[in-house]
Structure formats: C-alpha cells, structure tokens
Amino acid sequence: MLELSMHILDIVQNSLRAQARRVEVRILEDLERDLLRIEVLDDGRGMPPDILKRVIDPFYTTRPARVAGLGIPFLKEAAERCGGGLEVQSQEGKGTRIVATFQLDHFDRAPLGDLGETMAILITGNPGVDFFYEHRVDGRVYRLDTAEMRAVLGTVGLEDPSVFSLIQADIREGLKKIGASTFPKIAGILRGPQSP
Template identity: 50%
Template sequence: MRELSLHILDVVQNSLGAKASVIEINIEENIKKDLLIIEIKDNGSGMDEKMTKKVMDPFFTTRTTRKVGLGIPLFVHAAKSCGGDFKIQSEKGKGTAIEASFVLSHIDRAPIGSMADTMVSLVAMRPDVDFVYRHCVGDQVFILDTQEIKKTLQEVPLNNPMVLDWIKRFIEDNLKEINGGA
C-alpha cells in the first residue's frame, strides 16, 4: 500500500468485522528517537493464540470471498522493511491490539497519507462506533474522540455530510498545527 493510512483503514475494518464498539488509533512521530509508532486497539471479539498467529500468514483469511488475507502481512512487511517491528496481542472476548513501528527517516517508509480521509471514511461507514484518534508529533498532541462529538451534536448523526466535512477540516487543521503549521 502506498500510504500507511490505508494499512490503518484495513486493520480497523478487521476491528469492525470483530464487532468492536470502541477503536483507538494512536500515531506517534518521535523525531528525537527517529521512530514512528502506529497502534490500533479495539474491544472486539478478539482471537485466541492460534488465530493470532494465523493472521500473520498471507495465505490465511476468515473471508469466504477469497483465499488470501494480505492486510496484516503487508503491514508487517511495511514495518520490518523500514527498520521497524510489528506486534499483535489479542484475547478472545476482550479485543485486539496491534503496534507497527518504523524508522521515521527510513527512505523506504511510506508516507502516513491522509488520516483525515481515513477517519472520515470510517465515521461515515460506522457512525455507531466510538473512534478515538490520537496523533502526537514530538510534544504536540491532537485527539479526535467521536464520543465527545456525539455528546455535543446530540441528535445529529455523525455521518451527516456537514458533520463529516467538519471532521475532515478539524483533523486537517489540527494535523497542520501539530506539524508546525507546515
């Protein structure tokens, strides 16, 4: 995948398939340590140890529409080919957490891409799910919490086009700010 945001979208779709109602997406860009960490946690159905190992295999999928499942293996490859690592922890009935790390300055590291588009797609698709997106660049932090937005909007659905447009601008503006206004 050309952008890391697409890997995030793929993993979150797995979380949604596991019936998660709360999904946390954490991105940390640590310039001093030259490290990028992407963490995705959910409260979905989780997996046992055997299944957790199987999802790392590109020739395994739970889908019936095809015989390969490349999402996680491609994310693993992206991290490891850029001097990073990949970890997955899951517990049946409790949820799953994945962490992909990258050398931030690695020449082959894909760009993060449009997290605004990724988050808007997720919220539009599943306004019933609570998404918490946290992005940290150095000591600057931005958080989008859809549960807080729902409280403010009350009866207005999150997938209302005007709300989605506001969410996109809110993310873009805040990412620009934590990246030094660039």
C-alpha cells in the same frame, strides 16, 4: 499500499468485522528517536491463540470469500522494510492490539497519507462505533473522540454528510498545528507538509 493511512483503514475494518464497539487509533512521531508508531486497539471479539499465530501468514484468512488475508502481512512487511516491526496481541472476548513501528525518516517509508479523510470515512461510515484518534509529535498532541463529538453535535448524527467535511477539516488542521508529517524525511533534508 502507497500510504500508511490505507493500512490503518484496512486494520480498522478488521476491528469492525470483529464487532468492535470502540476503536482507538494512536500515532506517535518521535523525531528524536526517529520513530513512527501506529497502534490500533479495539474491543472486538479478539482472536483465539491458534488464529493469532497465523494472522501474519498472507495465505491465511478467516473470511470464507477470500483465499488470502493480506492486510496484516502487508503492514508487517512495510514496517520491517523500514527498520521497524509489527506486534499483534489479542484475547478472545477482550479485543485486539496491533502496533507497527517504522524508522521515521527511512527512505522507503510510505507517507502517512490523508489521515483526515481516512478517519472521516471510518467514523461517518460506522456511526454506532466509538472512535478515538490521537496523534503525537514530540509532545504536541491532537485528539478526536467521537463520544465527545456526539455531545457537541446534538441531534446531528455522525453519518450526516456535513459531519464528514467537519471531521476531515478538523483532523487536517489539528495535524498541521502539531507539525505532523505526511511524507518521510529524505536524507534528513525534507519533511513534507501536511495534506491540505
């Protein structure tokens, strides 16, 4: 995948297929430690131990219409290619936690991509699910919580078309304010601007 936001979209869709009612996406950019961490937590069905052991196998899937499940293996490969790794924890009936780490300024690290659009797609397309998104850059924090949004929106539902633009713009502006990156540093001299 060309952008890490597409990996996030794929992993969160797994959470939704597992009947999650709450999904948390947490991103950390730690410039001093040269670390990018992406964490997705859900309260879905979780996985039994036998499936958990096989989840990183690209030729294993729990979906009958597919012959392969590439989302988690692709994320693992992307993380390892950039000096990081992948950890998957899951407990049946409790949920799943996936953490991918990357060397932040690694030459081969894909850009984060348009997180505003990705989260807006997930939130407006799944209005019955609570989403919590947190992005940290060296102590600066942006947060979006759909439980709080519902209180502000009143009778306007999260699936309303106007809400998509609102979420997308809020995230983009919030990430810009905290200095979140969408492009990796190249040899320590380039740090790309946030997507418009």
